[in-house]
Amino acid sequence: MFWFDFQFVIAYFILFVFALVLSNQQDKTHRWLSARNQNYICWVILLAFGLIFGLRRYDVGTDTKTYIYIFENVDTYEFGVEFVFKWLVEIIHLIVSTRGFLLIMALLYVIILGIVIRQNEFSRRNQVLLLLTFATFFFFKNFGFNAIRHGISAMLLLVAFNSLERRNWTSTVLLFLCSIGIHVSSVITIVFYLTARRMKSLWPSIMLYFFSAMVSLSGHGIKSLASVITGLVLEDRRAAYFVLEMKYDTGFRPDFFIFNTAILLTALFVHKKVLINQKEYLVTYRKWINYFVLSSSIFFFAFDMPFSDRWGLLSWIVIPYLLEPLFNINSRYKVSTVYTLVMGALFIVFELFII
Numbered sequence: 001m002f003w004f005d006f007q008f009v010i011a012y013f014i015l016f017v018f019a020l021v022l023s024n025q026q027d028k029t030h031r032w033l034s035a036r037n038q039n040y041i042c043w044v045i046l047l048a049f050g051l052i053f054g055l056r057r058y059d060v061g062t063d064t065k066t067y068i069y070i071f072e073n074v075d076t077y078e079f080g081v082e083f084v085f086k087w088l089v090e091i092i093h094l095i096v097s098t099r100g101f102l103l104i105m106a107l108l109y110v111i112i113l114g115i116v117i118r119q120n121e122f123s124r125r126n127q128v129l130l131l132l133t134f135a136t137f138f139f140f141k142n143f144g145f146n147a148i149r150h151g152i153s154a155m156l157l158l159v160a161f162n163s164l165e166r167r168n169w170t171s172t173v174l175l176f177l178c179s180i181g182i183h184v185s186s187v188i189t190i191v192f193y194l195t196a197r198r199m200k201s202l203w204p205s206i207m208l209y210f211f212s213a214m215v216s217l218s219g220h221g222i223k224s225l226a227s228v229i230t231g232l233v234l235e236d237r238r239a240a241y242f243v244l245e246m247k248y249d250t251g252f253r254p255d256f257f258i259f260n261t262a263i264l265l266t267a268l269f270v271h272k273k274v275l276i277n278q279k280e281y282l283v284t285y286r287k288w289i290n291y292f293v294l295s296s297s298i299f300f301f302a303f304d305m306p307f308s309d310r311w312g313l314l315s316w317i318v319i320p321y322l323l324e325p326l327f328n329i330n331s332r333y334k335v336s337t338v339y340t341l342v343m344g345a346l347f348i349v350f351e352l353f354i355i
Helices: 002-029 035-054 064-072 083-095 098-119 124-136 138-145 148-165 169-182 186-198 203-217 222-232 236-243 254-274 279-304 308-316 319-327 335-353
Strands: none
Touching (some): 002 124, 002 335, 035 124, 035 138, 064 098, 083 098, 083 169, 098 124, 098 148, 124 335, 138 308, 148 186, 169 186, 186 279, 186 308, 203 254, 222 279, 254 279, 254 308, 254 319, 279 308, 279 319, 319 335
């Protein structure tokens, strides 16, 4: 694990140096490196991350051995409704070994993330800083070496959401189906995003946010509804997830609540102060806030279950979108440089105390 962490930190440091140089140039001259050159930088660093994730040792990541088992027993493993993942494993099984399987999965993850960054119009001039934001937060690493199937599914959803905003209906539906076919939990993400798109105000979702936190604090949550859920869930292995006694810490997580609340307060500040003169983007940004709040609410309800952090991934994937206006500000202050330094500091904190 040490060698894996060391390689990951080195790759992040290289990305951080590029971001610091570019942000300092931007703040001093108000000139940006061309989008094309930034795109090259992002792809090289993403591929480096992909190699680090894909060439990891088999004992790195709690889910790695599960993926190896699935790959080696593809003919007998029950995939359920996740048909796309089944087809993907079957095709890869025909052409490569176990090592190749892990490498292809990791490369798929970073390649789709690269498409997400490339398609982002708001940060067109700051692709490197957007990638730095993704790489800083712990979900990026978790997706890369542990919950890789969830990571691929989540990145497909971000591409799908972009297609939806562009009214590319066919590609949106296909991407939704692919995402669900890789990880069925994507259904929840889709429902939350479609709900957030229709919400005109932030207050209903914020009220739900604090209500769910209070319910979780009182010791209740999704597991309390286990008898109902097990009657609705199609697959026995998923139903068992809700009701089996497992040796994992459960209960209200003040650390995650504080973290998500800090992100929410930052987003509300951006919504109120930073984007005040950008009416067109403000509508899109409000969707991201509502999505983050709705998905955080179900995350809090899941605190009484094992692996509740997996539910947190649903909300964390949009954190870069909530923060990106901060490094797109035209100001006489060195906003981009300060932002880059803050990302570096957060990365150190996450590496030392969380991952």
